[in-house]
Amino acid sequence: MSDLHYSSSPQFSETERTAVYRAINERRDMRHFAGGQVPEDVLLRLLRAAHHAPSVGMMQPWRFIRVQSRPMRERIHALIEQERQRTAEALGERKDEFMKLKVQGVLDAAEVLVITMPPGREAHVFGRRTLPEMDIASAACAVQNMWLAARAENLGLGWVSLFDPEALARLLQMPKGAHPLGVLCLGPVQAFYAEPMLQQEKWARRMPLQDMLMDEVWAQESSLDASALHTSK
Structure with missing residues (x-):
């Protein structure tokens, strides 16, 4: 018989529930x-x-x-700029459009945090035997938690992934097997974007939820009707 203990915390109030969804939507x-x-x-x-x-x-x-020191931030900034140029070349006809986008705030943000995964992850078999990438999925959940908490604290956060992971690992003297997943720029902002920046810049748009839903098997139309829901920005 299980010895699990359960929380006695009260259910979320409507105000608390609304605040959670607001943080997600904004x-x-x-x-x-x-x-x-x-x-x-x-x-x-x-x-x-x-x-x-x-x-x-x-x-x-x-x-x-x-990462607090200006010299180290400048080195990280340089790595991001190198990958920005390479990404632009790989985009072909969208190169010029891409180069107009602001892709990072390493030199401007109050805080810079690099999220990295430690070596030895292969020892964790539970849940990863057939899906080893679940280490990445788990670390991404940590970033999302921080992102939502930062919004609730009225702080901006940006996840930068434009860098050569091996070069960043060397720069930060990470042990063999460690893998950097993102450069997180965190701090006060003048205002939050009214909608995702890439959407405002007409780079891409959020797809309708209805297009993402299926029943039973791939491509079978969903019985849920999300088309009437308010589309969050």
Whole structure:
């Protein structure tokens, strides 16, 4: 018989529930920052939120490197710019359009955190035997937790993935087998985008939820009708 213990916390009130959905709907991948600072207690709250993320087999594959020095930020910025140029070349006819986009705020944000996965992840078999990429999925849950918490704290957060992971690992002296997953730019912003920046810049648009739903097997139309729902920005 299970010895599991259950929480006696009260159910969420309507106000609390609304606040959760608001944070989800108004979360933005921010690229424009206003300098300033993130108080240490707030930063720790955000990191604690990340650390409370679910993870497959409770492997907790997240490690955070806080980058404060200007020289190290400039080196990270340079790596991102190198990959930005390579990405532009790979995009072909959309190269010029892409180069107009602001892709990172490493030099402007109050805080820069690199989320990386530690070596030895292959030892975690529970939930990963057939899907080893679940370490990435678990670490992404940690980032999402931090993202939502940051929005609730009225702070912007941007996830930058334009970099050579091996080059960034060398720069940050990561051990063999560690894998950087993102450069997180965090801090005060003048305002949050009214809708995702890439949507405002007409790079892409959020697809209708109805197009993502299926019943039973692939491509069978869903019995759920999401077309009448308000589309969140």
